[in-house]
Amino acid sequence: MDKIDEKPQLATVQFHLEMDHMNGRPEHEFVDERLVSPVELPELCSDLNGSQHYTFSDPEQQSNTRSLKISFCRSIKVVLFTSKINILMPCGPLAVLINYLTHNQGWAFFLSLLGIIPLAERLGFSTEQLSLFTGPTVGGLLNATFGNATELIISIHALKGGMTRVVQQTLLGSILSNMLLVLGCAFFCGGIVFMKEDKVFDKAAAMVNSGLLLMAVMGLLFPAVLHYTHSELHYGKSELALSRFSSCIMLLAYASYLVFQLQKQNDSYVRVNEERGQNEGSKNDYNEEAPEISKWEALIWLAILTTGISVLSDYLVDAIQGASVSWHIPVSFISVILLPIVGNAAEHASAIMFAMKDKLDLSLGVAIGSSTQIAMFGIPFCVVVGWIMGQPMDLNFHLFETASLLITVIVVAFMLQEGTANYFKGLMLILCYLIVAASFFVHIDPSYVGD
Structure with missing residues (x-):
């Protein structure tokens, strides 16, 4: 019975791959269906049926957020704490x-x-x-x-x-x-x-x-x-x-x-x-500082x-x-x-x-x-x-x-x-x-x- 149920799922995967290829989407972004186990196929099919717009991964989002926080804290330090008159x-x-x-x-x-x-x-x-x-x-x-x-x-x-x-x-x-x-x-x-x-x-x-x-x-x-x-x-x-x-x-x-x-x-x-x-060659030194x-x-x-x-x-x-x-x-x-x-x-x-x-x-x-x-x-x-x-x-x-x-x-x-x-x-x-x-x-x- 497992082998009989596997065929429609493989056909669904093949159909989505062909549609994405016609839309100009590279095939290498997807996993080969021969390497996918029957247990993983339902999850892959649900991903393919979803939206095609992808966001940054969580590590990238965390890195961007952290860089913004560092830049903000550095700006506060430079403006508010580097001048003695700010006392x-x-x-x-x-x-x-x-x-x-x-x-x-x-x-x-x-x-x-x-x-x-x-x-x-x-x-x-x-x-x-x-x-x-x-x-x-x-x-x-x-x-x-x-x-x-x-x-x-x-x-x-x-x-x-x-x-x-x-x-x-x-x-x-x-x-x-x-x-x-x-x-x-x-x-x-x-x-x-x-x-x-x-x-x-x-x-x-x-x-x-x-x-x-x-x-x-x-x-x-x-x-x-x-x-x-x-x-x-x-x-x-x-x-x-x-x-x-x-x-x-x-x-x-x-x-x-x-x-x-x-x-x-x-x-x-x-x-x-x-x-x-x-x-010395064309060198713009206006912003020396x-x-x-x-x-x-x-x-x-x-x-x-x-x-x-x-x-x-x-x-x-x-x-x-x-x-x-x-x-x-x-x-x-x-x-x-x-x-x-x-x-x-x-x-x-x-x-x-x-x-x-x-x-x-x-x-x-x-x-x-x-x-x-x-x-x-x-x-x-x-x-x-x-x-x-x-x-x-x-x-x-x-x-x-x-x-x-x-x-x-x-x-x-x-x-x-x-x-x-x-x-x-x-x-x-x-x-x-x-x-x-x-x-x-x-x-x-x-x-x-x-x-």
Whole structure:
């Protein structure tokens, strides 16, 4: 009886083999029916009658899952545990907890300020890692976009609350901090390391940035003069209209500068590669530094860190007034001095590190380039965003702030005109920043006199 029952099963196997051969399926994937025992035939027939789509084996699935877990853990280790400044990260959740439990705005402001520092530094790290995958052109755009993300996020949160003066003073303070404190520390530290000789940088690029900063001063100066001379055609409206028109012109000028700068970088990049190709063969060495995390991990961390900065910025802006009252510090000093130092923490560290490694052009690009971004992009962008939100954000930064910016740009332009740097120039810039900080400490903003 067993031999009689075996014939239909063998016929079924033969039928499926012929059908799979007609469909283009190789025969070697199946077991020869002569080697199959009668006990195994029902299982084989049920497999052949099933779906023809096969999945990975369990060992392969386990291997893929394990590799993803290893990559994820390595990414967390690189981003969260390799930088010593990340020890301040618990200050962010602690600020939120204190705000809900005690409503102490002084401590909430202080802890939010500390919590944003490591997030801003890691945001710069993630942007740098992502730029290693994109090449010089897109990398420059990424650095332009995320380089001052902290200040822009804080400014947008302040605009939502109608705190236009905080926005103006924060952006102004970011320019002053980058031009005097960050650049001064870079020159000073680099000059101490290389004390025997003056270091040389690209004077042409520095002069282009200085020209754009003077253009930004022009955009801020005319609305202020128009307001304080009472020479507006329509009082209260002409100043705002002029600010919005000038902001659009400044954004256009910055876009043109960005295209010009990226094109210049591409030309030099191609020229260097051609020279290397003639001497050493065609070898692309743009990404000399190996990325520590993958492209998608960098994008995910950018989203996470931007969200964290946005959340803490909301608490930070809400606690500014309370911190000013409890600490007996003017709001203008908090906005111009304290907030920009936090936002520029990553740029400050990068500029000093580059200067000590004899990469002064990179330090100059970080400090002066960031100031140019804020002056020609950040401030006009906030004016346009305020226009969309219905907030009367304008370019009238009042005479005291505008004069501070004008004098700072002139001083820095004189420092850069020789194309050399040393520790004495850095010390002078740092001392100039101390004078500016002391001036804002004793300055009372007329907007807050009523408060």
